[in-house]
């Protein structure tokens with residue numbers, strides 16, 4: 152028998168599948184559909200192990216659903232706009248388009264080698280005008296619906312990438328790509344009015360019962376619905392300023408009010424613009440980013456005004472008004488009332504500027520005098536030092552009472568606030584989708600008419616300019632609209648816009664008129680199963696949900712509101728990290744070990760290597776394994792088997808060379824088993840009929856089907872190993888050829904989604920000509936033949952006996968009486984009667 156040659160077999164099947172359009176969707180719309188989608192990759196150069204894991208998980212599901220006779224849509228595309236292309240091209244004097252297209256072609260061939268069941272006819276690339284033309288149309292549609300607007304705003308400015316970032320793209324005060332500390336900058340920007348849908352985005356989460364809870368919680372927090380009230384504080388000290396509005400969630404703490412804080416960008420700032428000290432203060436403020444996180448961490452600074460605010464609950468309590476760096480202009484009204492005893496930011500501010508800290512809430516069980524000293528007390532409690540609120544439970548009862556009182560005094564009213572801010576979509580970069588807007592000489596803007604779309608990006612331009620390269624493209628910028636000259640908008644769209652609707656495009660990728668075809672959408676949407684990294688929990692998944700709502704808005708035809716019915720977030724692929732003597736990162740290729748404990752560098756066998764913890768594979772720490780090499784060495788089936796083994800798909804997995812080798816060996820062992828079975832079949836024996844094999848196969852159908860539905864893919868790998876161990880022994884028996892073949896074919900079908908190449912080859916060897924389908928378990932083989940009977944004497948459990956199921960009562964009693972322990976007990980007793988619960992229990996009543 153020849154050794155299994157995975158190279159020949161895998162290449163053969165990959166060619167066969169694609170030549171025969173094996174993974175094309177069915178045009179018959181009466182068939183039940185299944186839309187299986189994995190997050191599409193950024194074409195950075197090569198695929199990485201994260202892709203291998205993500206796409207293998209999706210592929211197993213897609214193949215399983217196809218075998219179940221669903222009409223499966225399993226497409227792939229490229230998230231191909233974005234900064235790395237521009238940066239790489241700048242460094243190497245290349246064109247981003249050429250760089251991107253080359254990467255796409257390399258990565259596509261790598262994905263094909265993994266044996267993915269993708270309908271490549273539907274491939275899309277977001278940097279292609281065929282794609283972004285429709286995005287420009289959507290932009291105009293949203294613009295017409297009032298869901299796009301431009302405003303001057305403070306933005307997060309990434310000084311390294313020289314671009315604006317959305318709040319979601321600032322992590323711990325740093326740019327998500329460059330890692331640079333983000334600054335504040337005032338710029339005129341385009342926005343999507345995502346905040347209009349805050350409530351719908353929040354309510355929609357409740358219906359997503361096939362989403363991981365953690366993702367829903369993250370989105371919920373991000374949307375951040377707050378119940379509270381607005382308070383109109385009377386202001387003294389400047390005749391032009393009558394009052395300042397604040398939003399608060401804690402009106403119960405009003406008696407602890409010791410300053411009023413306003414944002415440096417509050418409209419009132421215009422009265423202080425000429426003050427040099429105020430100017431300096433404003434400059435200091437711009438050193439902190441605009442996200443709440445960065446502001447919370449920054450040192451609290453303020454600028455005292457000559458204004459005084461009056462407490463609505465007591466006209467005699469008057470406090471100073473400060474500009475404060477921790478007050479955001481775009482939350483609530485850009486103003487807060489400061490209660491240092493019960494808010495940590497206010498506390499830090501009060502400490503710095505020597506403002507009173509008056510305690511108004513005391514912990515419930517605290518005996519004696521409670522006073523806030525070291526830090527703000529933000530817990531529940533009972534109201535103190537608060538006149539008519541004293542004794543009430545805080546926050547619950549005290550808030551209701553405080554709001555009632557505020558409304559009565561006409562000083563404010565109940566209010567709901569959302570943390571979610573509109574999505575800033577302008578990016579000052581070249582390699583993105585141009586915004587279809589043009590400006591006249593005065594800077595007034597108009598939409599570019601639909602028939603002048605797409606606005607294509609200019610190619611082969613000089614990228615080594617300061618700021619946005621498009622600003623320097625005079626010829627490109629000039630556009631004639633109805634015979635008048637305009638200048639095109641040079642900002643491009645955030646790449647997250649590209650990925651917010653790509654799942655719609657896959658349903659009708661060649662539709663020229665519009666981004667999607669409504670009939671296709673009605674059939675395919677929503678995506679039944681979406682699979683990707685949890686790092687997109689807020690950004691991409693929230694933007695996509697918004698996009699669906701925005702398209703639905705004022706649109707009677709569009710039906711599905713949520714893009715992704717099921718969501719699965721897979722864990723990371725991890726590897727140990729290595730460092731050389733100079734503290735430099737080393738890749739696994741650069742180190743070796745004989746005992747698995749002590750590691751040395753390859754080039755200098757004495758140089759000791761420091762082994763660090765296993766972390767998710769990343770280029771920066773060099774702890775990466777190149778999938779291409781691994782597929783080359785071990786084959787796609789072995790890689791798929793390994794990447795699904797050991798860890799549940801939602802958990803991190805440790806890469807191990809030994810594990811990989813074990814999977815490879817298994818594939819080869821399986822081939823030997825397969826050949827043994829073929830030989831058995833050739834003998835065409837008339838041996839055993841109903842037997843253990845039927846029982847095993849039917850139980851396996853039940854197990855693997857269940858595990859597929861529940862994403863227990865690592866358990867399926869264990870099931871496959873079990874199957875091998877069973878079959879290698881079982882085939883020693885003499886089986887009737889038809890029985891063996893029928894069972895074996897079912898078993899192969901069950902394993903096919905995980906190891907599609909070797910199994911396709913095995914099925915072909917069986918000369919099975921009909922289309923194979925997912926097998927159904929036959930209930931008669933699933934029934935347990937034996938049952939455990941509890942034996943009681945006067946209601947007390949004495950023994951447990953395994954007997955055949957469904958025996959007659961008299962047979963059961965006879966069997967039990969033969970049990971030594973029971974017969975001993977019964978020997979000197981007077982048996983009055985017995986009670987039998989069929990297949991479960993026998994209770995002997997004795998005296």
Ligand code: ANZ
Nearest residue numbers: 377399400401404478479482483485486487490493494
């Ligand atoms: C007074 C107060 C007293 C507050 C207290 C809290 C505790 P959430 O729950 O996140 O919505 N706030 C309001 N507008 C703000 C702005 N533009 N910039 C910074 N902070 C602002 O937070 C609501 C609380 O955040 C509000 O309740 C307000 O401070 C502050 F013991 O009002 B609070």
